[in-house]
Amino acid sequence: MTTNRVYKALTIAGSDSGGGAGIQADLKTFQELGVFGMSALTAITAQNTLGVQAVYPMSTEAVAEQLRSIGEDIGTDAVKTGMLFNAEIIEAVAAQIRYYRWPNVVIDPVMIAKGGASLLQQEAVQALLTELLPLAAVITPNILEAEVLTGLTIRSFEDKQEAARKLAAYGAKAVIIKGGHEADPVEAVDLLYDGISFDTFIGTRIKTKNTHGTGCTYSSAIAAELAKGSRLLEAVQTAKQYIQAAIEEQLEIGHGHGPTNHWAYQRRLRHQEQGGVRTV
Numbered sequence: 001m002t003t004n005r006v007y008k009a010l011t012i013a014g015s016d017s018g019g020g021a022g023i024q025a026d027l028k029t030f031q032e033l034g035v036f037g038m039s040a041l042t043a044i045t046a047q048n049t050l051g052v053q054a055v056y057p058m059s060t061e062a063v064a065e066q067l068r069s070i071g072e073d074i075g076t077d078a079v080k081t082g083m084l085f086n087a088e089i090i091e092a093v094a095a096q097i098r099y100y101r102w103p104n105v106v107i108d109p110v111m112i113a114k115g116g117a118s119l120l121q122q123e124a125v126q127a128l129l130t131e132l133l134p135l136a137a138v139i140t141p142n143i144l145e146a147e148v149l150t151g152l153t154i155r156s157f158e159d160k161q162e163a164a165r166k167l168a169a170y171g172a173k174a175v176i177i178k179g180g181h182e183a184d185p186v187e188a189v190d191l192l193y194d195g196i197s198f199d200t201f202i203g204t205r206i207k208t209k210n211t212h213g214t215g216c217t218y219s220s221a222i223a224a225e226l227a228k229g230s231r232l233l234e235a236v237q238t239a240k241q242y243i244q245a246a247i248e249e250q251l252e253i254g255h256g257h258g259p260t261n262h263w264a265y266q267r268r269l270r271h272q273e274q275g276g277v278r279t280v
């Protein structure tokens with residue numbers, strides 16, 4: 001009998017009852033990319049494609065206890081953090097990541113849901129910067145999140161580069177500034193900074209309102225690829241193809257901003273189709 005090595009990834013994030021973002025998006029992505037998924041819940045949201053109706057944070061002790069359960073028995077090859085909600089939870093998460101020396105930490109600094117609901121308290125931003133960034137293999141802010149984290153106004157490519165450098169200075173090994181929210185009607189461009197040089201990942205922009213959970217899905221795909229041993233550049237390339245397929249092959253679910261299609265990438269691989277993504 002042969003036993004194949006099982007690669008594992010842990011998401012530390014909030015639950016989205018609607019299934020498109022949060023823990024649900026993360027676990028679906030891990031599964032599709034062939035990684036054993038685990039989760040520690042930081043909050044439960046009552047949420048659908050129309051918005052967030054309510055947020056119920058977990059106690060800090062409950063978050064820490066979930067992480068201890070995983071750390072004492074199973075371990076992980078990568079960690080992805082999403083909605084962390086408050087400073088106390090951030091401090092507890094950072095302490096456990098340090099204690100268990102978990103590798104490949106991908107930080108998605110979730111702040112605001114697409115409908116405008118706050119998923120991170122304002123006073124928690126400082127904790128994110130000082131506690132979590134030094135542990136990050138990569139942090140993946142969108143433009144708005146990068147502005148809040150750096151205090152910069154980001155308009156130009158050079159602004160994005162400056163923001164990336166500033167976030168790297170907090171100790172993150174790499175930074176990806178995502179371009180999903182930009183006005184470019186043709187392309188969705190993400191900028192990667194690894195502390196030395198910049199790379200861009202360019203996807204064909206899809207005209208759609210169904211982008212609920214794109215950020216969660218993208219960062220989870222990066223974590224899954226890192227868990228399997230990919231280098232960051234390859235991991236981001238695969239994640240970009242994964243999110244491109246997930247946005248292109250839309251699902252008609254709900255009456256608002258629908259979710260992405262988590263099985264589109266594997267379906268494409270089976271059919272050997274190419275996604276509209278290139279790396280420069």
Ligand SMILES: Nc1ncnc2c1ncn2[C@@H]1O[C@H](COP(=O)(O)OP(=O)(O)OP(=O)(O)O)[C@@H](O)[C@H]1O
Pocket residue numbers: 021110113114141142143178179180181188189190203204205206207208211212213214215216218240243244247
């Ligand atoms: N309409 C689109 N067409 C193609 N790619 C897109 C589109 N919207 C977002 N992306 C890509 O999806 C990924 C996630 O980026 P996005 O900026 O949407 O994250 P986010 O704002 O953090 O998401 P969320 O709202 O889920 O938190 C990036 O690679 C981005 O370029």
Ligand SMILES: Cc1ncc(CO)c(N)n1
Pocket residue numbers: 013014015016021022023045047082083110112113114119212213214215216
């Ligand atoms: C639980 C949760 N995490 C993250 C996001 C951001 O998309 C969301 N809408 N809900």
